[in-house]
Each structure stands twice: as C-alpha cells, then as structure tokens.
Amino acid sequence: MIKNYFKIAWRNAIRNKTQSLINLLGLTIGLTCVVLIALFIRSELQYDRQFSDADRIFRVNMNGKMGEEAFYAGYTPPPAGKALMDNFPEIESYTRIYRSGAKVIRASTTSAQQKIFTENQILSVDSNFLQLLDYPLSQGDRNSCLINSHSIVISNTMAQKYFGKNNPIGKTLEIEGDNNPYLITAVVAENKTPTSLRFDFLIPISNEKDVTYFDWSWVWLNVATYVKFSPHVAHDIAAIQRLESKFPAMMKQQAASAFDRIGQPYDEFLKKGGKWDLHLQALKDIHLHSASIISTVTDQGNIKYVYFFSIIAFFILLLACVNFMNLSTANASRRSKEIGVRKVVGSTKKQLTKQFYIEAFLLSVIACILSIALVYLIIPYFNQLANKTITFSSLWADGNWIYLLLVVLLCTLLAGSYPAFYLSSLAPISILKGTKSPLKHQGIRSGLIVFQFTVSTALAICSLIVYQQLRYTQVHDLGLDKENVLILPNSKRLGNSEESFKEELKKSSHVINASISTSIPGRGAFGDFYVPLSSNGDQPIAKDITLSSYLTDEDFIKTLDIQLLQGRGFEAAFDNSRAVLINETAAKRMGYKNPMGKFIKYPGGNAAESYQIVGIMKDFNTESLHSPIMPFALFHKSSNSYDIPPSFLVVRVKPGDLVPVLKEMEQLWKAFSPNTPFEYSFLRDDLAMQYESDQRTGKIIGIFSILSVVIACIGLLGLVIFATQQRIKEIGIRKVLGASVMDIMQLLSKNFIKLLLIAFLIAAPIAWWVMTRWLEDFAYKITIQWWMFVLAGISALLIALVTISFQAVKAATTNPVDSLRDE
Known part of the structure; x- marks a missing residue:
C-alpha cells in the first residue's frame, strides 16, 4: 500500500x-x-565544549566601580588566583593568562635563511595552562612543556609556517625584547571545536615583567584567571553562589594593603561608593554570555x-x-x-x-x-x-x-x-x-x-x-579626523631611534604630521584612578575619577586634528612632564566649575606626584560607538605617570596616491630597523574593525x-x-x-x-x-x-x-x- x-x-x-x-x-x-x-x-554553541573538565572550569571576572565609572571585566589582579585557591578548598587549581601584544618572532631555519614575522596571537600563561585547558597536542608533554622559563608551545599552523615539514620540537625561536631563545617543547594540534581562547604561541607568564612587578597589586587588572572546582562543587549552583558570597570578605583582607599602598584605604574606597568584587562565570558561558564583559583575551560572541x-x-x-x-x-x-x-x-x-x-x-x-x-x-x-x-x-x-x-x-x-x-x-x-x-x-x-x-x-x-x-558608525563624527592617517604599530622596535625616525618622516613632502603614542583610538587605553586637587595641588576638592589615558607627545593632537576647547596642548616651550590634558567628560565628572590650572594626583608610586590640567579637549571616541565616551586624558611621554613604552607611530599623510608615501616609509623603516618587518594600517580601517x-x-x-x-x-x-x-x-x-x-x-x-x-x-x-x-x-x-x-x-x-x-x-x-x- x-x-x-x-x-x-x-x-x-x-x-x-x-x-x-x-x-x-x-x-x-x-x-x-x-x-x-x-x-x-x-x-556558536560548541565553544569550549571540548575540554575534559569544561564543567568544572570558571573564569574569574571583576565587577568594579572607581569614582563614577563602573565596569565589568574578564580580568583580575595577578594574585587573585592564588588567593582564591588558598582560601577556598572548593577550588582545586587555577591558571592565569596575559596578552602582552604583538611581538616579532625569528626562526633560523638554515644558516642562509631566517624567517621573521610579527605575531599577534601570543599568550603568556602559567605552567599548568595545558593541564587545566587540555588543548590537543600533536607533540610534547602537556605536564612539563611550560615548566622551563624559556620554553614555548606553538600551534601546528605556526610549526608549518616557520619550519615547513621539519620537526619543530627542540628548535628555537627568538622573541623581541628577550635575549634568550625559546625552546619549542610542544605543538598544539588543529582544534576542530571552536574555543574562546585563540593563540598561536604559549610562553611562560613568569617572563612578563609587568605581571611579576604587579604580583602584589590588587588594582592592576590585566590578567585573566581561570579556576577549576572540585567535582562535587562544580555542578552545585547553590554551592558556587555561597562561595561567591564569601569573596567580598576575602577581598577586603587581601586587597587592603594594596589599596593603602596607592593612597586609597579600602574601607574609605567602599564608603565613597567604590566596588571591587570578584564573580565566577562558567567556561561554557564565556563566548555567548559576555557581551557586557570587557576582554581582549577571549573571542566573545552574543x-x-x-x-x-x-x-x-x-x-x-x-x-x-x-x-x-x-x-x-x-x-x-x-x-x-x-x-x-x-x-x-x-x-x-x-x-x-x-x-x-x-x-x-x-x-x-x-x-x-x-x-x-x-x-x-x-x-x-x-x-x-x-x-x-x-x-x-x-x-x-x-x-x-x-x-x-x-x-x-x-x-x-x-x-x-x-x-x-x-x-x-x-x-x-x-x-x-x-x-x-x-x-x-x-x-x-x-x-x-x-x-x-x-x-x-x-x-x-x-x-x-x-x-x-x-x-x-562609519560617518559619525568621532571628534577627530580619521582620514589619511597611517598607523605604524609597535614603534618601540625602533628603540632609541624612535624619535629620530619620526622626525625623518616629518621631513617627507607626503607627510603632514606624525606622533608617538602608547595607543590609538580603537586599541584600548591604560586606566587608573586619580584624585582631583585644588589649584595649590595639596587638597582633594572634587570627586575621585577613573581616567583612561595615553602617553604621547606634542604632535598627537595636531596629527589627529583633535579640538582644544580651553588651554594649550603639549608644547616644546613648556615642561610637559607634569602637564595633563583632559576631555570634556572628565572635566564634568570631576565637578570642577573651571578645571583649568587644577591638579590631579596619581595615587600609585610617588604619592607626591601630581599633574596640572593645562588643556581641555573636545570629547572624541577612543572606543567603539557601543560604549559612551569615558573620562579620558593625555599625559606627555616624559612624565612618569606609568611605565608603558610608546608603541604606535601615528602619521597624517597628504590625500592622493599612497603608493609613493608607503614606499618611502618602508625604505626609511628598513634603514632604521633592517631586521624588523615593516607593517602599517589605516586608522579608518582600524576603527572599522570594531564593528x-x-x-x-x-x-x-x-x-x-x-x-x-x-x-x-x-x-x-x-x-x-x-x-x-x-x-x-x-x-x-x-x-x-x-x-x-x-x-x-x-x-x-x-x-x-x-x-x-x-x-x-x-x-x-x-x-x-x-x-x-x-x-x-x-x-x-x-x-x-x-x-x-x-x-x-x-x-x-x-x-x-x-x-x-x-x-x-x-x-x-x-x-x-x-x-x-x-x-
């Protein structure tokens, strides 16, 4: 039928x-x-499902508020992982991840040939990273491959890129900024299941000077921390919630000395409305449930x-x-x-x-x-x-x-x-x-x-x-001119010749202006909180404020055509080491009637350090249009506000044919740094990447x-x-x-x-x-x-x-x- x-x-x-x-x-x-x-x-739903203990692994997030600025980030202070494991027996182990930025990597394949590339996907991790997150290895032992301080783990793609069909185990790679070569100890196989953590290279976090320097700090938030729970706790949501409720007491005990060290007593910080809380997020939730969580380490969807x-x-x-x-x-x-x-x-x-x-x-x-x-x-x-x-x-x-x-x-x-x-x-x-x-x-x-x-x-x-x-997002007025601006990333590779290179660039008939900066719009900024002071620079008279900022030079404002509403920019005729420029939003948040001439004090390092407000900039977007304009400042590179070397050259060129100017720049770059690849991007394209x-x-x-x-x-x-x-x-x-x-x-x-x-x-x-x-x-x-x-x-x-x-x-x-x- x-x-x-x-x-x-x-x-x-x-x-x-x-x-x-x-x-x-x-x-x-x-x-x-x-x-x-x-x-x-x-x-999208398969992200991070492949790890054998995925159900037991959580990321530690920070829910913070400093002054008027609140944030939620997938970062923690460097000592957070150890403190959590020491204080709570439910936590079996932890590992930390730090992304330091692009680096030049060299591999000598033969005596006559050397492969040099700039790599962006480099993670610095604790030695147990591959034990906690068991990415498949095609070669090497996950239990020992990152124990040595100069060992390195590479992806299968990078193994083929640098060594072709040759076995990479036992060979070495040179990484800029480190005089000692790194020994390849393991190769990560192609990962068929998507993961929120993407990398091509893994190196020991112990080699990161910033991380080791701030090992005491509970206010330096640049390390992602993952913890692994005991089997009997991982699936008990109530138990995890009870554990989270104990975090504030631990934080108060652990972070008090760090806050005292930067001139912000923790109890006083909380009384002012500050918040400094740790929260847990399941590994499987990171990719799709982190739309409001700040992170440059993970690949986050929605x-x-x-x-x-x-x-x-x-x-x-x-x-x-x-x-x-x-x-x-x-x-x-x-x-x-x-x-x-x-x-x-x-x-x-x-x-x-x-x-x-x-x-x-x-x-x-x-x-x-x-x-x-x-x-x-x-x-x-x-x-x-x-x-x-x-x-x-x-x-x-x-x-x-x-x-x-x-x-x-x-x-x-x-x-x-x-x-x-x-x-x-x-x-x-x-x-x-x-x-x-x-x-x-x-x-x-x-x-x-x-x-x-x-x-x-x-x-x-x-x-x-x-x-x-x-x-x-493409036509909105960002408060700066993004057209005809070239970006040369990681100009710190030029070393002591960075300033000379910039001045040589400015002599070109194709170049209108050039500037050196620690960052550029769309690439993140250094953030910390500051205390506004009186005109005498001795008494707090306004609200504490969190400022994102760049270290830059006299040419930055002119190069990006940022409008000054009051005061002056950085000028060679003045001592700029104690000067600061703030945007309109920062001026409003501080509560000053007229911020010109007032001071702000950076509570880290020398407590006597203060910076005089010499100019107010019209608001401009440093992040995507998903986020509102935040309080922002420019410090001069001669200041010791914080220790991050300038790493971007911002170059405004004349409209027209870009081939001659790019060729001229490349020749100049090779003359100053012959062993480093010449790279560039357009600011307009960098900003578009945010969307x-x-x-x-x-x-x-x-x-x-x-x-x-x-x-x-x-x-x-x-x-x-x-x-x-x-x-x-x-x-x-x-x-x-x-x-x-x-x-x-x-x-x-x-x-x-x-x-x-x-x-x-x-x-x-x-x-x-x-x-x-x-x-x-x-x-x-x-x-x-x-x-x-x-x-x-x-x-x-x-x-x-x-x-x-x-x-x-x-x-x-x-x-x-x-x-x-x-x-």
Missing part, C-alpha cells in the same frame, strides 16, 4: 509540474537557509544573535511550508473531485490523510537532498561571510542527520497538514454536487499570504535599520531577509498562476469587451495588494520593537524614522508587484480566442 501511495504522489507531482516546482523551489531555499543557520548556531538567527530560521522554514499549504488550498478544487471519487470507491479518511502526507514527504525529501547539495557548494562562501570554519562534514557529526530528518518531518507535517485534514474530511456528495468547494475558504489563503509578507517585510525593515546603524562582528551580522540578516522575500514571492507567483487559470475565461470575455492590459493586471493584483498592505501594517510595529531592543547595545545610535519603514515596505511591495505582473501580463496578452475555445 505504501508503494502505491508513493506512485500516486509521484504521478501527481509530474501532472502538476508548475505547482510541484514552485513548492520544491520554496522548500529547497528554505531548507538551505535553515541548514546554514543551524550550522552557524551549532558552531547570545542575542543566536536567538535572533534561530527565530529567522524558524520563520524561513515556516514561510516555505506556508507556500506548500497555500498552493494546496488553491489547488483544492482540482483535487476535490479526485477525493470525492476516491471516497465513493471506498477510500477512508485515514488513507487519504496518508496520501497527502506522503506527497508532502516526497517533496520535502527531494528538497532536502537539493538543499544539502546547495549547502556543499555554498558553505565556503558562508564561512567567509560569517568568519567561521564550518566543514560540510559537521552536517553529519554528533548525530546531526537526526535533526535534519526531524526538519524534513516537520516540513511534512506543516506543509501537508491542510490537505491531509481538511480535504480528506469533505463529504463525497458535497464535493461531487459542487455544493461545498474548498475555494470558499479563501480566508485561509489570504491569512497565509498576510503571514508570509508580515515576516518578510519585518525582516526587510530590520535589515534596513541594521544597515543604517552600521553606516552611522566587524556587527557588519557580518548585518550582511547575514540582509541575505536571509532577501531570501525570505523571494520565498514569499515564489508562493505568491503560484497563487497568481492559479488565480489566472481559474479566471482564464473571464479574462478572455473582458478582453473581447475591450478591457486593456492594465485593466487585467489591476483585476488580478488588487486583492493581493490589499493583503500586502495589511502585512506591512502588522510588520512595522514588530520590526520597530525588535530593532529598538537591538539598538540598546549602542551608546550612539540612529533614530528609527518613518521613512525606513516606508522604504522597506515599498521595496517588498514592488518585488511582489513584479512577481504578480509577470503572470498578469502573460494572461492579459493571451489571445482571447485561445481562452474561450471549448475544451
């Missing part, structure tokens, strides 16, 4: 080629989208996008199934007589239901096979778009084929539900007499059309608003929005074809009586246009609510305006009209003789 059902299903599909092809096309596109989104979501894409996948699949249902209702008049005859000759409702479900299943299986083939072809391009490394084989991994089968069954149930239950329940006498026709149930088709275009129009509106916000994730998300949403409109229009085309076939004689008569092509088009399209307008009215408020929530992630954002809804709605309407017109024009231009001829 089953075989007979499939035969009939196949014959019906062949007989109704147009309907079958339309259904097949819609389902194939829908399933392809669903599979790609599912692979993307699976990749759970909102997982939810958003899941909803998109569901609705796209629903749109494809609705097409099937819609065309089934439209085709019901043709099938109704078939059903009536079947019932007269003895078919039961159960048998008819099976027949319709098998027809839906057959089309779903064919669509699934076609979509798998499309995924195979598309997945390399999808990886480029989504910045993923998803393989086609992952479609079958971990029993994913079962989920694919469930999707096919879901399509069968959704697509076959109407014909299976409604058509099979019709009484044969009513059908054969024509007293009960499915055509009377046009409300079902109308409702489904409204649903389809509500979803597709809402996605189109969302896509347009996302595009406008991302465009806003790379948002840009990718926007493109993905845009593509799926277009596909949702296409799926809806495929179904609309099928309905227009059916409507045309049903009214073919009416159209012929109207043409004989003088109706024009435009009249026929209006006849066929006016009802559909009404439904599309209803869909728009429903979609607009839904899209507004969703986008309002999304824009909350941006401190600086566009205002959602009425024209965005109108533009997206008109675009969807025009696409639908083109779809309708295609068939309407064909019907209107048909010779009426052909349509009126007797069958």
Whole structure:
C-alpha cells in the first residue's frame, strides 16, 4: 500500500509540474537557509565544549566601580588566583593568562635563511595552562612543556609556517625584547571545536615583567584567571553562589594593603561608593554570555544573535511550508473531485490523510537532498561571510542527520497538514454536487499570504535599520579626523631611534604630521584612578575619577586634528612632564566649575606626584560607538605617570596616491630597523574593525531577509498562476469587451495588494520593537524614522508587484480566442 501511495504522489507531482516546482523551489531555499543557520548556531554553541573538565572550569571576572565609572571585566589582579585557591578548598587549581601584544618572532631555519614575522596571537600563561585547558597536542608533554622559563608551545599552523615539514620540537625561536631563545617543547594540534581562547604561541607568564612587578597589586587588572572546582562543587549552583558570597570578605583582607599602598584605604574606597568584587562565570558561558564583559583575551560572541538567527530560521522554514499549504488550498478544487471519487470507491479518511502526507514527504525529501547539495557548494562562501570554519562534514557529526530528518518531518507535517485534514474530511456528495468547494475558504489563503509578507517585510525593515546603524558608525563624527592617517604599530622596535625616525618622516613632502603614542583610538587605553586637587595641588576638592589615558607627545593632537576647547596642548616651550590634558567628560565628572590650572594626583608610586590640567579637549571616541565616551586624558611621554613604552607611530599623510608615501616609509623603516618587518594600517580601517562582528551580522540578516522575500514571492507567483487559470475565461470575455492590459493586471493584483498592505501594517510595529531592543547595545545610535519603514515596505511591495505582473501580463496578452475555445 505504501508503494502505491508513493506512485500516486509521484504521478501527481509530474501532472502538476508548475505547482510541484514552485513548492520544491520554496522548500529547497528554505531548507538551505535553515541548514546554514543551524550550522552557524551549532558552531556558536560548541565553544569550549571540548575540554575534559569544561564543567568544572570558571573564569574569574571583576565587577568594579572607581569614582563614577563602573565596569565589568574578564580580568583580575595577578594574585587573585592564588588567593582564591588558598582560601577556598572548593577550588582545586587555577591558571592565569596575559596578552602582552604583538611581538616579532625569528626562526633560523638554515644558516642562509631566517624567517621573521610579527605575531599577534601570543599568550603568556602559567605552567599548568595545558593541564587545566587540555588543548590537543600533536607533540610534547602537556605536564612539563611550560615548566622551563624559556620554553614555548606553538600551534601546528605556526610549526608549518616557520619550519615547513621539519620537526619543530627542540628548535628555537627568538622573541623581541628577550635575549634568550625559546625552546619549542610542544605543538598544539588543529582544534576542530571552536574555543574562546585563540593563540598561536604559549610562553611562560613568569617572563612578563609587568605581571611579576604587579604580583602584589590588587588594582592592576590585566590578567585573566581561570579556576577549576572540585567535582562535587562544580555542578552545585547553590554551592558556587555561597562561595561567591564569601569573596567580598576575602577581598577586603587581601586587597587592603594594596589599596593603602596607592593612597586609597579600602574601607574609605567602599564608603565613597567604590566596588571591587570578584564573580565566577562558567567556561561554557564565556563566548555567548559576555557581551557586557570587557576582554581582549577571549573571542566573545552574543547570545542575542543566536536567538535572533534561530527565530529567522524558524520563520524561513515556516514561510516555505506556508507556500506548500497555500498552493494546496488553491489547488483544492482540482483535487476535490479526485477525493470525492476516491471516497465513493471506498477510500477512508485515514488513507487519504496518508496520501497527502506522503506527497508532502516526497517533496520535502527531494528538497532536502537539493538543499544539502546547495549547502556543499555554498558553505565556503558562508564561512567567509560569517568568519567561521564550518566543514560540510559537521552536517553529519554528533548525530546531526537526526535533526535534519526531524526538519524534513516537520516540513511534512506543516506543509501537508491542510490537505491531509481538511480535504480528506469533505463529504463525497458535497464535493461531487459542487455544493461545498474548498475555494470558499479563501480566508485561509489570504491569512497565509498576510503571514508570509508580515515576516518578510519585518525582516526587510530590520535589515534596513541594521544597515543604517552600521553606516552611522562609519560617518559619525568621532571628534577627530580619521582620514589619511597611517598607523605604524609597535614603534618601540625602533628603540632609541624612535624619535629620530619620526622626525625623518616629518621631513617627507607626503607627510603632514606624525606622533608617538602608547595607543590609538580603537586599541584600548591604560586606566587608573586619580584624585582631583585644588589649584595649590595639596587638597582633594572634587570627586575621585577613573581616567583612561595615553602617553604621547606634542604632535598627537595636531596629527589627529583633535579640538582644544580651553588651554594649550603639549608644547616644546613648556615642561610637559607634569602637564595633563583632559576631555570634556572628565572635566564634568570631576565637578570642577573651571578645571583649568587644577591638579590631579596619581595615587600609585610617588604619592607626591601630581599633574596640572593645562588643556581641555573636545570629547572624541577612543572606543567603539557601543560604549559612551569615558573620562579620558593625555599625559606627555616624559612624565612618569606609568611605565608603558610608546608603541604606535601615528602619521597624517597628504590625500592622493599612497603608493609613493608607503614606499618611502618602508625604505626609511628598513634603514632604521633592517631586521624588523615593516607593517602599517589605516586608522579608518582600524576603527572599522570594531564593528566587524556587527557588519557580518548585518550582511547575514540582509541575505536571509532577501531570501525570505523571494520565498514569499515564489508562493505568491503560484497563487497568481492559479488565480489566472481559474479566471482564464473571464479574462478572455473582458478582453473581447475591450478591457486593456492594465485593466487585467489591476483585476488580478488588487486583492493581493490589499493583503500586502495589511502585512506591512502588522510588520512595522514588530520590526520597530525588535530593532529598538537591538539598538540598546549602542551608546550612539540612529533614530528609527518613518521613512525606513516606508522604504522597506515599498521595496517588498514592488518585488511582489513584479512577481504578480509577470503572470498578469502573460494572461492579459493571451489571445482571447485561445481562452474561450471549448475544451
């Protein structure tokens, strides 16, 4: 019997080629989208699942507030891990991670050849890092590979990059800033499962002078700390919460001396409203649940996008199934007589239901096979778009084929539900007499059309608003001029020749100005808190404040065209070592009526150190537009405010052809530092990188929005074809009586246009609510305006009209003789 059902299903599909092809096309596109989104979501959910003790590992985060500035960061003070393990027996072990920045690495492969590269993915870690986080090793012993202070672990990719097919174990690498070579002791295998910690090199943290220097400090937050719980505690949420409740008492005991050392008694700090709390975050939650947590160590996604894409996948699949249902209702008049005859000759409702479900299943299986083939072809391009490394084989991994089968069954149930239950329940006498026709149930088709275009129009509106916000990030006035600015990173490689190199650059006819700075907008800043003092520099008179800052020179403001509102910049005629420039936000937060001439004291190091405010800068963005402008300062590089060597050369060049200036810079660089690679970037591109994730998300949403409109229009085309076939004689008569092509088009399209307008009215408020929530992630954002809804709605309407017109024009231009001829 089953075989007979499939035969009939196949014959019906062949007989109704147009309907079958339309259904097949819609389902194939829908399933392809669903599979790609599912692979993307699976990749996001797989982060950090591969570690054998992943359930027992937590990151220690810092929830802090200094002055008026609150923050939540994936960093801790250097001694936090040891203190936690010593005070709480529930914690079995800990490891620390520090990212020091880009370094030049050299490998001598032969006596005549030396490979030199600048590497960014370098982590300094404790010796037990690979025991706590057991990344797979292709060579080496994880228990001993990082014990020696000058051992180094490299990834398999780096092994091939520096040594080709040769065995790297036992060979050495030279790292800038260290006179002793590093011995390669282990190689990390290719990691098939994504991880929030990405690295190419691991070196002992004991070699980081900053970390060892601040080993006493509970206010220097630059180390990520991971702890591992005992097995009996890890899965007990209540126990972990009880443990966290004990952290403040430990912090008060441990951090008091460090706060006293910087002139901020801990009790007084808390009374002023300060906060310095440690919190635990499960390793498996880091990637998707850290949108508000500051970290440059981990690769952090956003759970909102997982939810958003899941909803998109569901609705796209629903749109494809609705097409099937819609065309089934439209085709019901043709099938109704078939059903009536079947019932007269003895078919039961159960048998008819099976027949319709098998027809839906057959089309779903064919669509699934076609979509798998499309995924195979598309997945390399999808990886480029989504910045993923998803393989086609992952479609079958971990029993994913079962989920694919469930999707096919879901399509069968959704697509076959109407014909299976409604058509099979019709009484044969009513059908054969024509007293009960499915055509009377046009409300079902109308409702489904409204649903389809509500979803597709809402996605189109969302896509347009996302595009406008991302465009806003490119054109928003940042308070500085980012055009024609070249960045030479890590200029500290020039050593004592750094200033000479800058002056030589400024002599070039292509260069307008150049500056040396510890950082640049978009690359982070040094942060610490300061005490505002009176004009005499002796009494605190305003609120303590946390300042982000750069150390720079006299040319920084002029190079980036930052506006001074009051006072002066750093000038050679003055002693700048005790001068500071602050932004508008810092001036307001301090509470000074007029901050010019006032002092701020850095509580670290020499307590007598203070800096006079000599200028106020107009606010400019040092971070992305996701974050509000924070209190910011510029210190001169001659000050000893903190010990971070300048590492960026900022160069403003004349507009025009950049080839000559880049060639000139490279030649000059090689003259000053022949053994160091010449590297550069554009400030505009560096700032745009902050929105790379948002840009990718926007493109993905845009593509799926277009596909949702296409799926809806495929179904609309099928309905227009059916409507045309049903009214073919009416159209012929109207043409004989003088109706024009435009009249026929209006006849066929006016009802559909009404439904599309209803869909728009429903979609607009839904899209507004969703986008309002999304824009909350941006401190600086566009205002959602009425024209965005109108533009997206008109675009969807025009696409639908083109779809309708295609068939309407064909019907209107048909010779009426052909349509009126007797069958």
